[in-house]
Every structure is written in C-alpha cells, then in structure tokens.
Amino acid sequence: MTTKAAERKKLHGTGLRYWVKLRADIKRDRWLYLLLLPGVIYFIVFKYLPLFGIVIAFENYVPYSGVLGSQWVGLKWFQYFFKFPAWVTYLTNTLILSFMNIIFYFPAPIILALMLNEMRSLRYKKLLQTLLYVPHFISIVIVVSITFVMFGPSGIVYKGTEMILGHPINYMGSPDTFRWMIIGQTIWKETGWGTIIFLAALTNVDTQLYEAAMVDGAGRLRRLWHITLPAIRSTIVLMLILRMGSMLDTGYDHLILMANPLNRKASQTLDVFVYQQGIQQGQFSYASAIGLMKSIVSVTLVVTSNKIAHLMGEQGLY
Amino acid sequence: MAEANMSSPQHKKMIVSTGPVGQNATVSSRIFDAFNYIFLTLVAFTTILPFIYIIGASFATEYEIATRPMFIIPRDVTVNAYRFIFSSNKILQGFGNSIFITVCGTAINLFFTVTMAYAISKPRLRGRNFFLNMVIFSMFFSGGMIPGYIVVANILNLKNTFWSVLLPGAISAYNMMIVKNFFQGIPQELEESASIDGCTDIGVLLRIVLPLSLPVLATFGLFYAVGHWNAYFGAMIYMTGAKQKWPLQVLLRELIIMSNGSAGDMNNLDPEFVQPPEQSIKMAVIVVSTVPIMCVYPFLQKYFVKGVMVGALKG
Incomplete structure (x- = not known):
C-alpha cells in the first residue's frame, strides 16, 4: 500500500500517471480478461489468421513450406484463370443461377407474406405459418436427399413423368434441369421462412390509411397495391441490396451436393470451382485467388447497389 | 412473431379494416x-x-x-427398413457421432459465447472497444473457404479429429453480440452487491448472471445445436480419412446422393453398401435423421422467429 502510494507520488504530474491507472484497472479486471481470453484466441485463430492467409493467392503455396515460406508469384493465378476460355462458363453459370434466383425465388416470400397478411382467421394463419417454416430447419443434405429419392430414377416424380409424358426426364443428371432443381429446392426450403421479415414490416402499417382508402371506395387489391406494398418497399430494397452483394455466391454447400459429372455443364459455378480446385485438388493458391476476386466484386456490387438505393430515395444498407 | 402479431391490438384492428366482414363484404x-x-x-x-x-x-x-x-x-x-437401420453399425455409429458432435459442440459454443459476451458487456473494461471492433470487423470480412481450410487442416493439424468440426464455429459473432446486449440489460446493482460480498467477476457470472439468463442460454443452445445437427460441410472436408467419425449428414450424403447412379462417384462407396441401398431404407434414414429436429421444432419456431425479429429491428 505504502509503496503504491509512493509510486503514485513519484509519477505525479507525468504522462506515466495514465499507465499506472491502466495497470490498476487491468489488475482489478483480471478475471474479466481471463474470461475474454478464449473468445479473443478464437477470433484471432479462426477469423484473423484466415484473413491474413489470403496472401497465398499471390504465392505458390506449398503446405510443407507454410504460408510465410512459399514462393511469391504475384498475379500469376489471376492471369492463369483468364488464360483459358473456361472462365466464361463459370461466370455465366454463376450469373444465370443468380438471376434465376432473383427472378423466381426473390419475389416468392414477398407474395406469400402479402397473402398471409390478408388472412382473416388468425388461427388458420398461425397453423399455415407453422407448416411453412418447417423446411427451413431441415439440413440441406436432407433436402437434396429427399429430392434424389423423389426425382431420381426410382423415385415417384420420375415415374410419374414417365407415365404422363411417355418418356422419363433425368432430373438429377442433366444440365437442362439442374438450375430449375436448385431454384425449386430454394423456393421450397426458404420461402416460408423468408416471409417473416416482410410480415414484421407489415405490422408497422398505419391502419388509418386502410380506413381512409375504404372511405374512398378502394377495393382489396387497390389497398394491397397502394398501401400495403409501398409500406414494405424499403424492406424489399434492403433485401435486394443484400441479394446483389451475393450475386456471385451460389452457395457451395447446396451446389456441390447437386453437382455431378452429368450436369457439370450447368453446375460449374465459381463457388463449385473454388471447392473443386482448392479442397478436392489441393490447388490452394489458385482457389484462393478466385475466392478473393469474388469477394472484391461482391463488395463493389454492394456499394454500387446501395448507392442506387440512395438515388431512389431509399435508406439502403448504410 | 406470429404470437406477437396476434396479441398486438394494432394488428387485430388492421385485419378488421383490410376488408369488410360479414354482411358488408362485397362479392x-x-x-x-x-x-x-x-x-x-x-x-x-x-x-x-x-x-x-x-x-x-x-x-x-x-x-x-x-x-x-x-x-x-x-x-x-x-418396419424392415428401420430394422435394417438399427442393425447397421454404420448408421448407428453415425447417429452416435451426430449426437456427440451436437452435445459437445453446443457446450463449447455456449462456453465461448458466454465468457466473451460477459467480459465484453462491461463498459469499464479497458480496451473494450478494440475487442468489440475486432468482432464486428470479422462479421463483414472473412478469408473465405480455402484460407480457413488451411488454418484448420495444415496449421492446426486438426484433420480427422472431432476438433475440426467443434472449434471452427465456436462463436457466432452475431449470437455473441445479442447475448452481450442481454447481459448489459441485467441490473448492475445485483452484480455490485455480490462483488461487495467478495465475489470475483467469475463468481458473479456463475452465481448471479447465469441463473438469470437461463432462457437466453436455452435459446442460443438450441440455435447452436440445430446448426451442429444439420452441418455436413466441415465433417466432409476435414474427416476424409476417418469414416468412423462421420456424422449422420455426411453418411446420408454417401448413402443417398453419392450412391445414386448419376453421381458417378461409386468407387467411394462403403463395402457395406456395395449395392445402392433400397428406396425404403433411404427414406427411413431420412426420417431418422429428421426426427430430432422435429422434436425441438415447437421451441425452434418460437425462439428462432424472435431471433430473426431482433435482427430485423436492429438492421
């Protein structure tokens, strides 16, 4: 105690006073820092080390030499990717799937939310919601497995098509059906769950607007179009911006389950390419370079679409 | 949210006024x-x-x-299909592995999330903003699939161990921030009185804070548990050489997706399933691996919807 007081006296009037206070504070909170430690180690090892690991995109990474010891090759992998015309296929497959997702999946939760919002029986509405949310909690492996069991060669849908058309359709192994299967699975799995955010936005609608519109003689559809839909406009824009940012992400966990040699003409997207090159073939540097390029484009897309949202008079993402 | 909807008088009023009821209803x-x-x-x-x-x-x-x-x-x-499943060591082992990963993984998640959230919830902590920013930054920028793989497989050498699926997702930054906000809402007086009585910060966390946050812990435990039960990607890429440690989801992929004629990857198939399994067995495996999710579904629906709402209101 006395030494501490003496120490403090000695340092009085100098910048060191700050450090003494800091030391005392840290000592007081030592147990809190101990609690903080596991989390901080986790973030350094599993979040920041990989972030630093992006440098392998500019190296010829060999696991034996390590990230620091591998040879620096600059932009070699980026040039290598564009040297072969195959990159056009990867990019078009990715973009087609993304646009199909925006055209066919994106509006689905909005329409469903609007329809649920018009339900008069709240009990029935709740029952429907309970059923509609189920697929969201089912793992993607099970979703794809169910698809294989039903659409595969001995499945119920496969046989049904054969009966109706006279010839079967190879749903699971054809580039023509691949994209529709992916979109169909996404719609089935996520539409119900996707309504939540729009239903939340719909609870904020001013009810006086409906009353005023009714007095003016507006029917159900007109009220839906002129009051309900504008009320969720900013939520829709926000979701669209988020979607634009992930334009190049087709999601590898879903796609690599559905991709096979027979449908590779359609299933080879950038994400699948990164997985195959990096994880399956061990071309770590090459795959990282493609991944990095994708991230840079994604950030640019988010910034751009956010700017467009501002120009449209919406609040946007930030 | 469904409940919140129904109990709010505003919503009731809106439902009434979106369309006339009874005799007033037009064709x-x-x-x-x-x-x-x-x-x-x-x-x-x-x-x-x-x-x-x-x-x-x-x-x-x-x-x-x-x-x-x-x-x-x-x-x-x-019930032949089920009889086959429960006599197949492979599937029973997968089921056991899934349960093991889910239980241990959730325990690790809760430990890491709660300790960090509690420390970071204290405004008096020196360097708190630095640690907060460290978490938030990681929510927006990530190294991507390959650098993450290299850290786990080549740097930490965790391939073919259970750690490879338990550790990489130990904290969800988003969940941690919500738990942190909850801890900040606990009245300071309660904690102060305990520390006056000689409790260390860890003692306060264990004796005062955690008993008050059991519902929150249950919610996030459920979040994490469902994530572990449904996960397959980590186990698939890290446990290529340890089939006996595969969880059900990876096994399911092999049994149903890879064994399908169109997959063209038959040489990876297990000797026990040289022939692609029968349809009814595939269906029974799907049912068995979905049952645990269905058992917790009523709770899931209630809590997860609230979770989405928290995110929506913040955003």
Whole structure:
C-alpha cells in the first residue's frame, strides 16, 4: 500500500500517471480478461489468421513450406484463370443461377407474406405459418436427399413423368434441369421462412390509411397495391441490396451436393470451382485467388447497389 | 412473431379494416378471400407433402414402392427398413457421432459465447472497444473457404479429429453480440452487491448472471445445436480419412446422393453398401435423421422467429 502510494507520488504530474491507472484497472479486471481470453484466441485463430492467409493467392503455396515460406508469384493465378476460355462458363453459370434466383425465388416470400397478411382467421394463419417454416430447419443434405429419392430414377416424380409424358426426364443428371432443381429446392426450403421479415414490416402499417382508402371506395387489391406494398418497399430494397452483394455466391454447400459429372455443364459455378480446385485438388493458391476476386466484386456490387438505393430515395444498407 | 402479431391490438384492428366482414363484404372481396385461402392451403400442403410421402414410403415394402406409382399410406406396413437401420453399425455409429458432435459442440459454443459476451458487456473494461471492433470487423470480412481450410487442416493439424468440426464455429459473432446486449440489460446493482460480498467477476457470472439468463442460454443452445445437427460441410472436408467419425449428414450424403447412379462417384462407396441401398431404407434414414429436429421444432419456431425479429429491428 505504502509503496503504491509512493509510486503514485513519484509519477505525479507525468504522462506515466495514465499507465499506472491502466495497470490498476487491468489488475482489478483480471478475471474479466481471463474470461475474454478464449473468445479473443478464437477470433484471432479462426477469423484473423484466415484473413491474413489470403496472401497465398499471390504465392505458390506449398503446405510443407507454410504460408510465410512459399514462393511469391504475384498475379500469376489471376492471369492463369483468364488464360483459358473456361472462365466464361463459370461466370455465366454463376450469373444465370443468380438471376434465376432473383427472378423466381426473390419475389416468392414477398407474395406469400402479402397473402398471409390478408388472412382473416388468425388461427388458420398461425397453423399455415407453422407448416411453412418447417423446411427451413431441415439440413440441406436432407433436402437434396429427399429430392434424389423423389426425382431420381426410382423415385415417384420420375415415374410419374414417365407415365404422363411417355418418356422419363433425368432430373438429377442433366444440365437442362439442374438450375430449375436448385431454384425449386430454394423456393421450397426458404420461402416460408423468408416471409417473416416482410410480415414484421407489415405490422408497422398505419391502419388509418386502410380506413381512409375504404372511405374512398378502394377495393382489396387497390389497398394491397397502394398501401400495403409501398409500406414494405424499403424492406424489399434492403433485401435486394443484400441479394446483389451475393450475386456471385451460389452457395457451395447446396451446389456441390447437386453437382455431378452429368450436369457439370450447368453446375460449374465459381463457388463449385473454388471447392473443386482448392479442397478436392489441393490447388490452394489458385482457389484462393478466385475466392478473393469474388469477394472484391461482391463488395463493389454492394456499394454500387446501395448507392442506387440512395438515388431512389431509399435508406439502403448504410 | 406470429404470437406477437396476434396479441398486438394494432394488428387485430388492421385485419378488421383490410376488408369488410360479414354482411358488408362485397362479392369481389369474398372471391379474393376464397382464392387466398385455397392458394395458401395448397402452398402449405405442398411444403409438407414430401415429408408425408417419405414417412409413408419408409414403412412400405420395396415391391410396393417399385410397382405402385403414387401412394401416401402403404398397403403393407413393414418396419424392415428401420430394422435394417438399427442393425447397421454404420448408421448407428453415425447417429452416435451426430449426437456427440451436437452435445459437445453446443457446450463449447455456449462456453465461448458466454465468457466473451460477459467480459465484453462491461463498459469499464479497458480496451473494450478494440475487442468489440475486432468482432464486428470479422462479421463483414472473412478469408473465405480455402484460407480457413488451411488454418484448420495444415496449421492446426486438426484433420480427422472431432476438433475440426467443434472449434471452427465456436462463436457466432452475431449470437455473441445479442447475448452481450442481454447481459448489459441485467441490473448492475445485483452484480455490485455480490462483488461487495467478495465475489470475483467469475463468481458473479456463475452465481448471479447465469441463473438469470437461463432462457437466453436455452435459446442460443438450441440455435447452436440445430446448426451442429444439420452441418455436413466441415465433417466432409476435414474427416476424409476417418469414416468412423462421420456424422449422420455426411453418411446420408454417401448413402443417398453419392450412391445414386448419376453421381458417378461409386468407387467411394462403403463395402457395406456395395449395392445402392433400397428406396425404403433411404427414406427411413431420412426420417431418422429428421426426427430430432422435429422434436425441438415447437421451441425452434418460437425462439428462432424472435431471433430473426431482433435482427430485423436492429438492421
């Protein structure tokens, strides 16, 4: 105690006073820092080390030499990717799937939310919601497995098509059906769950607007179009911006389950390419370079679409 | 949210006023309602139809699946498929692995999340902003799939161990921030009185804070547990050389997706399933691996919807 007081006296009037206070504070909170430690180690090892690991995109990474010891090759992998015309296929497959997702999946939760919002029986509405949310909690492996069991060669849908058309359709192994299967699975799995955010936005609608519109003689559809839909406009824009940012992400966990040699003409997207090159073939540097390029484009897309949202008079993402 | 909707008087009022009820209802409004009800009922039915079919067919004989084109309830009910599953070491082991990963993983998640959230929830902590920013930054920028893989597989050398699926997702930054906000809402006086009585910060956390946050812990435990039960990607890429440690989801991929003729990856198939498994067995495996999720579904729906709402209100 006395030494501490003496120490403090000695340092009085100098910048060191700050450090003494800091030391005392840290000592007081030592147990809190101990609690903080596991989390901080986790973030350094599993979040920041990989972030630093992006440098392998500019190296010829060999696991034996390590990230620091591998040879620096600059932009070699980026040039290598564009040297072969195959990159056009990867990019078009990715973009087609993304646009199909925006055209066919994106509006689905909005329409469903609007329809649920018009339900008069709240009990029935709740029952429907309970059923509609189920697929969201089912793992993607099970979703794809169910698809294989039903659409595969001995499945119920496969046989049904054969009966109706006279010839079967190879749903699971054809580039023509691949994209529709992916979109169909996404719609089935996520539409119900996707309504939540729009239903939340719909609870904020001013009810006086409906009353005023009714007095003016507006029917159900007109009220839906002129009051309900504008009320969720900013939520829709926000979701669209988020979607634009992930334009190049087709999601590898879903796609690599559905991709096979027979449908590779359609299933080879950038994400699948990164997985195959990096994880399956061990071309770590090459795959990282493609991944990095994708991230840079994604950030640019988010910034751009956010700017467009501002120009449209919406609040946007930030 | 469904509940929140219903209990709020504003919503009730809105429902009444979106369309006239009873005698006042116009013909077009009634048609609108009828169409709406029929359409939504059909959508909900389509959503659960695959499950109903799979459950029905898992109890059917192989002959019936092959010959009868479409059915929901099988003519001859048999539990042969389930008998096969529960006599197959492979599937039982996968089930055990999934349970092990889910239980241990969730425990690790809760430990890491709670300790960090508690420390970071204290405004007096020196360097708190630095640590907060460190977490937030990681939510927006990530190294991507390959650098993450290299850290786990080459730097930490965790391939073919359970750690490779337990550790990489130990904290969800988003969940941690919500738990942190909850801790900040606990009255300071409670904690102060305990520390005056000689409790260290860890003692306060264990004796005061945690007992008060049991519902929150249950919610996030459930979040994490469902994530672990459904995960397959980590186990698939890190446990390539340890099939006996595979969780059910990776096994399911091998049994149903890879064994399908079109996958063209038959040489990876396990000797126990040299022949692609029968349809009814595939269906029964799907049912067995979905049952645990269905058991917690009532809770999931309640809590997860709230979770989405928290995110929506913040954003």
